[in-house]
Amino acid sequence: xxxxxxxxxxxxxxxxxxxxxxxxxxxxxxxxxxxxxxxxxxxxxxxxxxxxxxxxxxxxxxxxxxxxxxxxxxxxxxxxxxxxxxxxxxxxxxxxxxxxxxxxxxxxxxxxxxxxxxxxxxxxxxxxxxxxxxxxxxxxxxxxxxxxxxxxxxxxxxxxxxxxxxxxxxxxxxxxxxxxxxxxxxxxxxxxxxxxxxxxxxxxxxx
Amino acid sequence: xxxxxxxxxxxxxxxxxxxxxxxxxxxxxxxxxxxxxxxxxxxxxxxxxxxxxxxxxxxxxxxxxxxxxxxxxxxxxxxxxxxxxxxxxxxxxxxxxxxxxxxxxxxxxxxxxxxxxxxxxxxxxxxxxxxxxxxxxxxxxxxxxxxxxxxxxxxxxxxxxxxxxxxxxxxxxxxxxxxxxxxxxxxxxxxxxxxxxxxxxxxxxxxxxxxxxxxxxxxxxxxxxxxxxxxxxxxxxxxxxxxxxxxxxxxx
Numbered sequence: 001x002x003x004x005x006x007x008x009x010x011x012x013x014x015x016x017x018x019x020x021x022x023x024x025x026x027x028x029x030x031x032x033x034x035x036x037x038x039x040x041x042x043x044x045x046x047x048x049x050x051x052x053x054x055x056x057x058x059x060x061x062x063x064x065x066x067x068x069x070x071x072x073x074x075x076x077x078x079x080x081x082x083x084x085x086x087x088x089x090x091x092x093x094x095x096x097x098x099x100x101x102x103x104x105x106x107x108x109x110x111x112x113x114x115x116x117x118x119x120x121x122x123x124x125x126x127x128x129x130x131x132x133x134x135x136x137x138x139x140x141x142x143x144x145x146x147x148x149x150x151x152x153x154x155x156x157x158x159x160x161x162x163x164x165x166x167x168x169x170x171x172x173x174x175x176x177x178x179x180x181x182x183x184x185x186x187x188x189x190x191x192x193x194x195x196x197x198x199x200x201x202x203x204x205x206x207x
Numbered sequence: 208x209x210x211x212x213x214x215x216x217x218x219x220x221x222x223x224x225x226x227x228x229x230x231x232x233x234x235x236x237x238x239x240x241x242x243x244x245x246x247x248x249x250x251x252x253x254x255x256x257x258x259x260x261x262x263x264x265x266x267x268x269x270x271x272x273x274x275x276x277x278x279x280x281x282x283x284x285x286x287x288x289x290x291x292x293x294x295x296x297x298x299x300x301x302x303x304x305x306x307x308x309x310x311x312x313x314x315x316x317x318x319x320x321x322x323x324x325x326x327x328x329x330x331x332x333x334x335x336x337x338x339x340x341x342x343x344x345x346x347x348x349x350x351x352x353x354x355x356x357x358x359x360x361x362x363x364x365x366x367x368x369x370x371x372x373x374x375x376x377x378x379x380x381x382x383x384x385x386x387x388x389x390x391x392x393x394x395x396x397x398x399x400x401x402x403x404x405x406x407x408x409x410x411x412x413x414x415x416x417x418x419x420x421x422x423x424x425x426x427x428x429x430x431x432x433x434x435x436x437x438x439x440x441x442x443x444x445x446x447x448x449x450x451x452x453x454x455x456x457x458x459x
Contacts, residue, residue: 013327017303021278050300051328085328119209121405121428123330123374127210127252127458147210147458149253149283151305151330153374170209192283192305194250 004205007042009069009086010034011059013051019083022191026201036064044205045069045078048191049085053094053110053154056085057102066103073105079182079207080105081138087178087185088156096154105183107159113152113171123153128168130176130188136165138177138184138203146196148176148188155187182207210458211422211450212252212429213443214285215436216409217242218259219272225259226437228385229353239272243279251443252458253283255308255377255431261289262311263352270298277303285333291316296323300331308333308377311350313368314357324372329404334368335377336361338394346380346394353381361394362401369402376402377431380410385434387413395425407431415441415449422455 006028010016016032023030023046030046033039047069049056060066072078082090091108094100102110113122127147132139155174158164166177168187178185184204190197217239218225224237239256246254256276258268268289277284286299287308296307296319312319313334324332337353338346338361348359365376378398380391390411399406405428408421412432421427435441447457 015300015303015305017274017277017301018281018305021303022281025281050331051326055326115403121403123404124209125330125375125405126212126429128208151283151374153328153330189283189305192281194247194281197281 004028004044005042006030006044006046006205007033007039008046008048009065011049011056011063011065013056013059014049014085016048018191019046019048022198022201026198026205028201028205033065034063036066036068039068039072042072042078045072045080047080047082047086047089049083049089051085052097053085053088053102054097054100056089057094057100060089069103073183077182079184079204081204082185083191084152084187084189087187088154090178090183090185091156094154106156106163106178106180106185108156108163108178110154110156112154113174116172119171122171123151124170125151128170130166130168132166132177133164136177137179137207138165138186138200140203142196142199148190148193148196150188152187156185208456210252211455213418213446213450213457214253214255214407214429214431215246215251215443216255216257216431216433218257218433220258220260226385226433229382239276240279243276247279247281249442249444251282253285254280255285255287257308258288259352267291267295268299270302273299273304274302287333287335291319293319293322293326296327300327306331306333306375308335310335310337313364314348314350314359317368317371320368320371320373324374329372329374332373333375333377334373335379336364336368336398337379337381338391339380339382340391340394346391349381353384362397365398365402369404373404375405375407377407377409383411386411387434389413389417390421390425390430392420392425395421395427399426399428405429415446418446419450419453419455422450
């Protein structure tokens with residue numbers, strides 16, 4: 001049986017439909033999980049999201065999703081991909097709306113982008129190139145420098161350079177993907193990045 | 208480097224796409240689903256979809272229609288028209304909009320900007336500032352599909368909306384809409400200089416050079432256009448080629 005049951009985590013704050021459709025397009029069988037009790041042994045977990053870090057962690061906690069995901073990810077080694085805010089939630093700490101603890105699966109903090117003379121507009125909105133680390137699993141078959149779609153004001157700063165899977169040249173350079181064991185995160189939106197985005201999702205399903 | 212976005216704008220009314228002049232006398236230009244599939248195939252940077260009669264008819268956005276359209280849209284999608292409550296914003300995001308555009312609401316109840324940004328993040332809150340310049344005078348902000356003068360100056364309003372949490376500002380020149388006579392460069396530049404969120408130029412594009420002017424003289428972050436893509440042979444892809452050869456970073 002192919003390993004394609006993809007749990008999409010719903011904490012009431014995001015465009016789940018786009019993610020669900022993109023998973024279907026690349027051959028996964030998505031199901032939406034809004035309560036930890038319904039996680040039901042997934043093959044893959046997708047953690048999407050837009051909005052504020054603090055509100056997201058609050059909702060995830062209330063719905064028992066943190067414990068349920070922890071069990072699958074940390075004990076069973078089920079691969080998880082965080083998208084946008086979902087990637088940021090993997091960090092130990094967010095600073096949006098005061099210091100708030102994240103899921104803590106990647107040793108990192110989340111801070112606001114700092115404008116530079118060249119890149120003075122925040123949020124970072126639009127297509128920008130992604131330069132993957134040569135061994136990055138998520139970017140197999142994707143040309144270095146391919147553009148992906150970003151829309152965010154905060155970014156992940158990883159403590160261990162080994163966790164950085166890709167970078168993007170905006171505001172002095174930001175981490176656009178992380179990989180730590182079976183935990184993955186992308187700051188851009190693969191579900192909105194057309195062909196290259198689908199390839200990232202295919203690579204994730206093939207992990 | 209961040210690429211400059213070329214954004215086709217699709218206006219729809221009663222299930223059909225339309226395009227008019229000065230927000231009026233609209234002609235049918237096809238089905239939104241068909242247009243989305245074509246733009247998807249061509250790999251455009253982003254789409255803006257406006258329900259042009261929702262506010263006038265006192266309707267909320269048709270989220271069922273957006274749900275259907277978004278299912279075929281694997282590119283970024285901004286949806287506007289009739290967005291007047293936080294529930295409208297939530298439902299549009301839920302069915303697949305990446306960003307929601309507030310128009311009349313930015314004047315009639317601007318607290319919605321703060322509320323939406325607080326709950327869903329500034330990055331998905333777009334505001335459309337619609338302007339007219341009477342007799343070549345300074346631009347004034349209009350609401351209700353360009354029919355109601357507000358007495359507000361677009362620059363101070365843009366600053367206020369950025370402060371409230373808007374993540375992107377569309378400057379839409381109602382009096383240039385559909386004319387293909389060029390963007391309102393002066394207003395676009397004044398707003399671009401006044402705020403630090405991205406500014407999208409809209410209203411009046413008739414050629415690739417108009418887009419170049421909006422980006423260089425107007426200092427806009429992105430350009431939106433409708434008539435030029437509906438009624439002429441010009442395409443977003445050729446626009447990018449033109450802009451690329453004039454030093455603008457574009458996605459190929």
